[in-house]
Amino acid sequence: MSAPRTNLPVDPARIAAVIDGLADITEPGRPYTRRAFSALFPDGRAFLAERFRAAGLETRIDAAGNLIGRRPGRVPGLGTIMLGSHSDTVPDGGRFDGIAGVAAALEVARALADRGTELEHDLEVVDFLAEEVSIFGVSCIGSRGMAGVLPEEWLARESGGLTLGEGIRQAGGDPARIASEPRSDIAAFLELHIEQGPVLEEEKFDIGVVTAIAGITRIEIVVDGRADHAGTTPMAGRADALAAAARLVTGVEALAKSFSGGKFHFTATVGEFSIEPNAANVVPSRARLLIDARAEERAMMELFANSLDQMAEQIARETGTAIATPRRISDNPPTPADPMLLAVLERACDTAGASNRRMASGAGHDTAWMARATRAAMIFVPCREGRSHAPEEFAENDDIALGAAVLLQAVVQLDGELQEVNQEAG
Template sequence: MTRNLPTSAARIAEDIDGLAAITEPERPYTRRAFTPTFLKGREWLVDRFDAAGLETRIDAAGNLIGRRPGRRPDLGTIMLGSHSDTVPDGGRYDGIAGVSAALEVACALADQGIALDHDLEIVDFLAEEVSIFGVSCIGSRGMTGQRPDEWLEREADGLTLKRGINDVGGHAAATLTRNDIVAFLELHIEQGPVLETEERDVGVVTAIAGITRIEIVVDGRADHAGTTPMNGRKDALVAASWIVLAVERFARELASGETHFAATVGEFRMEPNAANVVPAQVTLLIDARAEDRTDMERFLAELSTGLEGIADETGVAIAPPRVISDNMPTPCDPGLLSVLDAACETAGARHRRMASGAGHDTAWLAKVTKAAMIFVPCAGGRSHTPEESAKVEDIALGAAVLMEAVKRIDKGEVS
């Protein structure tokens, strides 16, 4: 479908290609936060922000910000952005598409001579991905006053997080208070197959799923694998296999509802892990994600009951599930969702509402201001891989939706 968009696919492609070229040697596309390669990417982005006429700075949390002044700065700031760091051997578009689309909105507004009343800020958040320090969303947490102080002493590769933030141009010891942000919007590739499968252009994100991680330890008994009768074993791996199947069954039942739910046994450790020994102990780590908190609570209850039944049936000891981390779902602002729906209609984008199963910087901004996101399709739903791919025309259409939403927010169309 040919569209006459106010945004430039060519400029977006130039931004994405430029960042993609800055990667660790022989490791496309790797630009992890706090590394020299990341800093080269930041230098490249500063040049792009400057060329777009933005007033560029690094805030205390280490976020790169480009500001387009409004006619009435007392009204506050409309903020757009995402992140430029990647996972190891990650993709060209995760985060980068959102930064490029946000920058394109600023450029397109300038092209058309559109002056906003609000200030507009374009942000590249520091370390959205899990960093070398083992924590994520460092910049968005820092901007919103939600970064734990103890994180600053985390060490990796002879570097503390405090030093890392200072090295990128931040001031880790400072406390940020941003009460001027009236709305935040983020564009991101979907990282799933729904939009592509349904031939939709845009997903309007209703909520960012809460993430709960649960550890389960199964204690059986080590015995000789060749001499111990099959009916006389306490095989921890057999019991653990039943648990994996139970997690899959419970998750499928919950996922059949109207809200997003997913659960995965992503880590699996077995002892003694020898071919001729009946497994004595297995530790599982479950990653469960729910748009609706009641679904998570139901999953945890069903899991506990299921573990008791498996222990009785197999004769092994299964410790009660231990919650390692538990983050609540983050709903996006209803008023902004309505604005984004209307912006999709204006831009001619075939859209649907959907939840995000992945975490994003938006979740932290949503705790201090009105926030929402949109998704654009990615090929095969694949992400966090060198094969990650998206059509630049889809990103340009998403940028047009963002631009229309910004104009509507600027006119006060958010309830």
């Protein structure tokens, strides 16, 4: 991380005021908890909308419930350069995840106004609805809706007597119009986010230029054994589902370690685990585990899945249990960043004097869905000890401000380069 800078083209104090203002809007006794569709979420949105308007942005909420602030460009119809992230949190989560990106995007609009810089393109700042996993069990609702890939059947999902469609309507959106209003005017999308990992801090880089957002595959494995008396059944005659499942858990860890540490990002975690009958004096008859696997390269995911199939077959043979073929519950491919935007961001880092390295994102982000609709890329700024999704999550305001300066430089570059690309394509 760099030392504090005094020559940035952005105002760090304004960025801090937005982050701190949202941090104050939290559930009592639960620091930094302001989930989408909760009673406090509209308060956070009202806070942001007021600051969008104070920055001279034309403010609206689109059909998918996204809060958007618009700064018109000089050439109508040329397209929109969009910046932003999300302001909702996980329960007992951090005050920088997503929020830093919204604050930085807003600061870019303010800095352009301060400098009297008129862009050819429209500029929009967006706060996406429900990037985090919501009460409806799904995430990235606003960005999926904007990109035109929100499954219509999701609107009927229910939680506490409220459907997702009703929740979007309460947020100011119009679920009936989402499918018919995907955005086609966005020329490029950029997102700033805290890294949520330790690499930038440990390696002392200012900025991570994100090459790809890892694909996320969740795989369920069910092990069937036989329930027997724990005190009378000889050890050699058991079909212990838990013992077999334990071998799977350690096997998944070993596989993941063998895949990681190289050029491409890969992780695998057994995040859910249950056994039956879960009684102290009964040999477990069934175990279920759910694996969260993330890969920057699709080929690595397929190799992991094939290796997992072979492991399950071997453990079943050796333990006398029945292990069904591991089943993919969900399977999203990796999202590579746009090559042109990567080059622009790296040049912007050089202009801003920010040291940088390329890296993949192991977490999901709204950028992955915006990439379905337009050129998209993102940058990371360091966070303390890599902590995130916890009250201890922290990022230095100077680091966020430097990231905002990089975004500002990138926007100015893109305003000219996108026109040249379009002219060449035409």
